[in-house]
Amino acid sequence: MKAGSNLEKILSRGIFAVTGELGPPKGNDVSVVKRKADLLKGYVDAINVTDNQTAIVRMSSIATSSLLIQMGLEPVMQMTTRDRNRIAIQSDIFGATALGIKNMLCLTGDHHTFGNQVDSKNVHDLDSIQLIDCVRTMRDNGTLLGGEEKIEGEIKIFIGAAENPFGDPFEFRVIRLAKKIRAGVDFIQTQCIYDMNRFKEWMKMVRDRGLHERVHILAGVTPLKSGGMARYMAKNVSGIIIPDEIIDRIVKAKKPAEEGIKLCVEQIQQLKEIEGVHGVHIMAIEWEHMVGQITEMAGLLPRPKVE
Amino acid sequence: MIKAEQKPMDEILGYIESYNKILLSGCGACVTVCHAGGEKEVELLSYSLKMARKKMGNPIEILEITPARQCEPEFALELKEMVQNVEAVLSIACGVGVQTLVRHYPNTPIFPGLNTTFLGETVIHGIWEERCQACGNCVLGKTGGICPISRCAKQLLNGPCGGSSNGKCEIKKEADCAWQLIYDRMKNLKQLHKLEEIIPAKRWGIESRDSGLRRIVREDLKV
Amino acid sequence: MSSFEPKIIAFCCDQSGYPSLEMAGRLGLRLPKNVEVVRVPCAGRIETIYLLRALERVADGILIFACYEENCQFLRGNLRVKSRLFYAYKILEKIGLEKERLEICNLSTNSGVRFVEVLQRKYDALKKLGPNPFTQKV
Numbered sequence: 105m106k107a108g109s110n111l112e113k114i115l116s117r118g119i120f121a122v123t124g125e126l127g128p129p130k131g132n133d134v135s136v137v138k139r140k141a142d143l144l145k146g147y148v149d150a151i152n153v154t155d156n157q158t159a160i161v162r163m164s165s166i167a168t169s170s171l172l173i174q175m176g177l178e179p180v181m182q183m184t185t186r187d188r189n190r191i192a193i194q195s196d197i198f199g200a201t202a203l204g205i206k207n208m209l210c211l212t213g214d215h216h217t218f219g220n221q222v223d224s225k226n227v228h229d230l231d232s233i234q235l236i237d238c239v240r241t242m243r244d245n246g247t248l249l250g251g252e253e254k255i256e257g258e259i260k261i262f263i264g265a266a267e268n269p270f271g272d273p274f275e276f277r278v279i280r281l282a283k284k285i286r287a288g289v290d291f292i293q294t295q296c297i298y299d300m301n302r303f304k305e306w307m308k309m310v311r312d313r314g315l316h317e318r319v320h321i322l323a324g325v326t327p328l329k330s331g332g333m334a335r336y337m338a339k340n341v342s343g344i345i346i347p348d349e350i351i352d353r354i355v356k357a358k359k360p361a362e363e364g365i366k367l368c369v370e371q372i373q374q375l376k377e378i379e380g381v382h383g384v385h386i387m388a389i390e391w392e393h394m395v396g397q398i399t400e401m402a403g404l405l406p407r408p409k410v411e
Numbered sequence: 412m413i414k415a416e417q418k419p420m421d422e423i424l425g426y427i428e429s430y431n432k433i434l435l436s437g438c439g440a441c442v443t444v445c446h447a448g449g450e451k452e453v454e455l456l457s458y459s460l461k462m463a464r465k466k467m468g469n470p471i472e473i474l475e476i477t478p479a480r481q482c483e484p485e486f487a488l489e490l491k492e493m494v495q496n497v498e499a500v501l502s503i504a505c506g507v508g509v510q511t512l513v514r515h516y517p518n519t520p521i522f523p524g525l526n527t528t529f530l531g532e533t534v535i536h537g538i539w540e541e542r543c544q545a546c547g548n549c550v551l552g553k554t555g556g557i558c559p560i561s562r563c564a565k566q567l568l569n570g571p572c573g574g575s576s577n578g579k580c581e582i583k584k585e586a587d588c589a590w591q592l593i594y595d596r597m598k599n600l601k602q603l604h605k606l607e608e609i610i611p612a613k614r615w616g617i618e619s620r621d622s623g624l625r626r627i628v629r630e631d632l633k634v
Numbered sequence: 635m636s637s638f639e640p641k642i643i644a645f646c647c648d649q650s651g652y653p654s655l656e657m658a659g660r661l662g663l664r665l666p667k668n669v670e671v672v673r674v675p676c677a678g679r680i681e682t683i684y685l686l687r688a689l690e691r692v693a694d695g696i697l698i699f700a701c702y703e704e705n706c707q708f709l710r711g712n713l714r715v716k717s718r719l720f721y722a723y724k725i726l727e728k729i730g731l732e733k734e735r736l737e738i739c740n741l742s743t744n745s746g747v748r749f750v751e752v753l754q755r756k757y758d759a760l761k762k763l764g765p766n767p768f769t770q771k772v
Contacts, residue, residue: 213565231566237612
């Protein structure tokens with residue numbers, strides 16, 4: 105075991121994993137964390153805690169992850185390279201592991217101009233692949249990045265990263281995944297999948313290189329709430345592809361939200377059948393209360409207890 | 412070359428508000444090429460300022476000069492006589508030129524009339540685009556000759572982020588994704604395998620722009 | 635105000651504006667009183683600074699008589715002057731001068747009547763607009 109987290113145990117035993125996502129509050133209101141955590145409890149193996157997602161200032165992912173641990177849940181702490189240089193990154197990893205955080209997702213982060221502090225200076229001292237390499241160095245070599253300097257104590261982290269099979273250039277996406285694996289990533293969560301054909305094509309490229317045996321891939325899904333949301337995402341969010349037939353299906357449905365959940369469940373069932381997909385990552389944005397229903401309908405419950 | 416753009420008129424007028432006689436100095440090098448601070452722009456700005464001040468009922472006298480390169484001591488010294496006859500200098504050279512004048516004329520207020528924007532290339536006449544951030548340890552040899560430091564909004568060294576869509580950057584839709592360009596070029600050169608190599612964390616702090624004042628010394632040239 | 639005679643600088647391209655002026659003369663048409671003609675080999679010869687200099691020193695208004703856009707003997711001279719005119723508009727906006735004082739008119743060699751009409755219209759418009767504040771003694 106690299107970190108001994110619940111997520112690592114589930115994946116290493118070949119159990120189909122389920123992760124959820126929790127966006128920290130735009131302030132210090134702990135009750136928001138508690139409410140969202142309660143909605144996810146029992147339905148997922150670990151919960152991603154976003155790090156100022158879309159560059160909107162929120163409670164720090166370390167603090168929120170620590171609160172989740174106190175509430176008896178397992179966090180996947182997200183960390184972006186947008187806001188921290190390598191000094192802050194390594195210091196935060198010391199702190200996070202001291203607080204009992206065992207999973208970490210290494211990200212570059214959304215550009216700061218998308219958020220509410222557009223005049224800030226972005227950092228990007230490292231990119232996400234260099235961040236993976238940094239965490240692996242700390243864990244496996246027991247030293248700081250680029251140095252011989254020994255770390256006091258042991259860094260035990262199950263290292264994750266994101267990958268987007270829907271970004272361009274498409275053929276580069278697998279090269280990038282291979283680089284992440286070489287840098288030391290243990291698991292991958294993908295961008296939300298609607299274009300199943302393209303995802304399958306990507307997975308085939310992954311298998312052709314044998315990468316699926318060297319990393320756990322968790323397929324990302326996001327239930328669509330309405331036709332408007334589907335249209336908005338398809339048009340405005342770079343790196344997300346929603347095929348027209350899916351938009352049509354949600355737009356034409358009598359109850360779009362119900363249809364969205366149904367579609368999401370169908371997608372999970374299809375994803376389960378793809379060789380090399382070891383779990384799903386459910387990103388129910390401000391719709392956390394549906395995760396129970398989705399996992400139930402997809403036959404993913406009860407979540408196993410592993411020791 | 413260095414690219415620059417004229418500052419807003421109100422800002423410039425603000426700097427020279429309390430003076431009745433100034434020198435407007437352009438530069439015959441980079442900023443002439445990007446039509447921000449050459450001889451032509453000196454005259455245009457001079458007329459604009461004179462007209463604006465006249466309208467305010469507070470006319471100003473403006474001397475004009477455009478040295479070949481404001482950032483070189485010998486050219487900066489050409490201004491000496493004129494500087495002695497004015498209350499302040501407005502420079503429409505890049506930030507380097509402004510500071511060269513500051514070094515040589517310690518007793519005269521010197522103001523910038525341009526915002527120095529980037530090191531760039533002429534895409535076509537009238538369009539200039541950033542190509543280099545003078546990071547000090549060039550990565551072009553590893554990235555197919557296309558610079559992700561200046562052309563990627565996140566300065567990614569190991570491939571595109573998820574926001575690369577149809578060849579464009581999600582931050583600025585008119586901008587090409589640097590990594591799409593790198594990928595296309597390497598594919599064209601049949602060198603895609605070179606992109607599999609992980610480029611390690613960049614040495615920003617010792618070899619690059621965060622190392623403090625950078626200085627080049629060539630002993631052989633100092634004689 | 636009634637004694638105000640707007641001063642107009644008419645830049646005339648040798649291929650269109652100037653022949654039209656000559657034709658107006660042959661037809662016995664009268665130009666407004668205070669027009670100064672500047673003959674140029676091509677409208678593309680007119681730099682932005684010429685417009686500014688004229689407005690700073692003497693002109694209440696400027697007319698540029700250039701060839702029709704597809705008809706430039708030097709291919710793009712008339713397009714160049716057009717973009718310089720737009721650049722001049724931006725400068726005028728910054729310093730607070732009405733852009734109506736500057737105008738371009740595209741015509742052919744035999745537009746004598748139109749030449750005079752356009753000048754007369756500009757004259758009337760400038761008369762309403764009033765003198766250029768920059769040419770007045772402070």
